[in-house]
Amino acid sequence: MMMKWWQNAVVYQIYPRSFQDSNGDGIGDIQGIISRLDYLQELGIDAVWLSPVYASPNDDNGYDISNYQAIHPDYGTMADMDELIEKARDRNIRIVMDLVVNHTSDEHQWFIEAKKGKDSPYRDYYIWRDPVAGGVPNNLTSAFSGSAWTLDENSGQYYLHLFSSKQPDLNWENEQVRREVYDMMNFWLDKGIGGFRMDVIDLIGKVPDKEITADGPKLHDYIQEMHQETLKGRDVMTVGETWSATPETARLYSHPDREELSMIFQFEHILLEEEPDKSKWDIKDLDLVEWKKVLTKWQVELTADGWNSLFWNNHDTPRVVSRWGNDTTYRKESAKLFAILLHHMRGTPYIFQGEEIGMTNRVIQSVDEVDDIESRNMYYERLEKGYSEEELLHLINVRGRDNARTPIQWDDSKHAGFTEETPWLPVQPNHVEVNVKQALEDKESVFYTYQKLIRLRKENPILVRGDFKLLLPAHPTVFAYERQFEGERWLVCGNISSEPQEISLSESGEADVMIVSNYSRAAVDLKAIQLKPYEAFSIKLK
Numbered sequence: 001m002m003m004k005w006w007q008n009a010v011v012y013q014i015y016p017r018s019f020q021d022s023n024g025d026g027i028g029d030i031q032g033i034i035s036r037l038d039y040l041q042e043l044g045i046d047a048v049w050l051s052p053v054y055a056s057p058n059d060d061n062g063y064d065i066s067n068y069q070a071i072h073p074d075y076g077t078m079a080d081m082d083e084l085i086e087k088a089r090d091r092n093i094r095i096v097m098d099l100v101v102n103h104t105s106d107e108h109q110w111f112i113e114a115k116k117g118k119d120s121p122y123r124d125y126y127i128w129r130d131p132v133a134g135g136v137p138n139n140l141t142s143a144f145s146g147s148a149w150t151l152d153e154n155s156g157q158y159y160l161h162l163f164s165s166k167q168p169d170l171n172w173e174n175e176q177v178r179r180e181v182y183d184m185m186n187f188w189l190d191k192g193i194g195g196f197r198m199d200v201i202d203l204i205g206k207v208p209d210k211e212i213t214a215d216g217p218k219l220h221d222y223i224q225e226m227h228q229e230t231l232k233g234r235d236v237m238t239v240g241e242t243w244s245a246t247p248e249t250a251r252l253y254s255h256p257d258r259e260e261l262s263m264i265f266q267f268e269h270i271l272l273e274e275e276p277d278k279s280k281w282d283i284k285d286l287d288l289v290e291w292k293k294v295l296t297k298w299q300v301e302l303t304a305d306g307w308n309s310l311f312w313n314n315h316d317t318p319r320v321v322s323r324w325g326n327d328t329t330y331r332k333e334s335a336k337l338f339a340i341l342l343h344h345m346r347g348t349p350y351i352f353q354g355e356e357i358g359m360t361n362r363v364i365q366s367v368d369e370v371d372d373i374e375s376r377n378m379y380y381e382r383l384e385k386g387y388s389e390e391e392l393l394h395l396i397n398v399r400g401r402d403n404a405r406t407p408i409q410w411d412d413s414k415h416a417g418f419t420e421e422t423p424w425l426p427v428q429p430n431h432v433e434v435n436v437k438q439a440l441e442d443k444e445s446v447f448y449t450y451q452k453l454i455r456l457r458k459e460n461p462i463l464v465r466g467d468f469k470l471l472l473p474a475h476p477t478v479f480a481y482e483r484q485f486e487g488e489r490w491l492v493c494g495n496i497s498s499e500p501q502e503i504s505l506s507e508s509g510e511a512d513v514m515i516v517s518n519y520s521r522a523a524v525d526l527k528a529i530q531l532k533p534y535e536a537f538s539i540k541l542k
């Protein structure tokens, strides 16, 4: 089977605002990224997913785009962007751009024109409805709290926004909108980028009048059309952000014969921390047995006819070491454990910036410290509904998006080497011990576990292509699985708990050489394995 480059690849996500400032304004920028390409090369990654750097009023930190073909001055210029693409390519790193086309900013020229009145040639680029009984057209809600409809006083009509009121939804039914999007995509593809990460792409087929948002009837027609008009014949990767995905729909998106996307991000393992059919703020404890079952389902059900992406966290989620690991006593051990468990699975792994040094969540004490629009809106909405301040701050600390967005900790200096001036979001106090400089100097650091895992994927087709089999499905804390490919078998095992565990995996046969271990373990007796807190390892089997 011919593998595509992105099936063997490891992708690193950069949230540019927080990566590296080069001009002392406290905001990360493109020249900052260029200055850190050597670091990324040393880590060994193949592609960067770059969160938006386009012109934007930053209501949602760049996910509200006012010009798709311009770079935000905070980040630099188009010349900087071209330089980044080229200098990354020199290091065999491809730049995958964020494509945010479910909505634009309300400051995009199209929306400014559309608002001028019902006769505007751009009116139909967006979704407008008359009031119903003097109020909103229906019950659709915004992911950022409140109704998804905002009244435009001028025309007396409401426009739809599934996110903030400054993010009006584009009308994908309009062929002209689709044409504009494809032309814009080709502009970027012609620059030689490595592909696109497609923001909430499962929403573009929405049918607002039926209150259908994800998985609308024309969704896959649009993606197939997009493929024909932009991606076809180009050696690029695409990954769709699809909160609604199931293995069945994942096959629709990623079956090669269907010519849609390379892969999607599914979120089922993350949604397990939410009460079903409620919001991300209605949290429940993670059931690890369920979690293993979900991960296994995706490993087993998406094989020849589709492709998985693998990730624990991104700019919208808390950091894995704080959420599912232990970010105090066992910070390093648990950061390495999650690395080992993810990078031995089948699919394309994604690393969120800072994950490779075990960066932790941000802890806040007051809503004044919150930058993220989603957390702020939720806070004020629920405060009015009678929730206590303490409860709401707890929710933000557990699930808020600022957790992942603090500046990268490059060294132990005042602003962690991220900037010389005041950073847009404060640097975490633990940067004095958790930082890249320290990690590079310590051969036992989390960084070198990631580096080794990335290299292993390049050298061992079993990791990319092997079958997956879950072991000990009912064990409450141990995640253990086998991979198998052309007669070779590997066993991977991790104890997701701060309590030691004793297990037996004798049915897997006999252990051969140890591959990776987060406790410098040299050997293992599969009949009786004593696992230390957050211990993880992989081993070849005879």
Ligand code: NOJ
Residues within 6 Å of the ligand: 060, 063, 064, 100, 163, 199, 200, 241, 315, 316
């Ligand atoms: C998903 C993005 O990852 C998130 O950051 C953003 O707020 C929404 N889509 C809206 O664009």
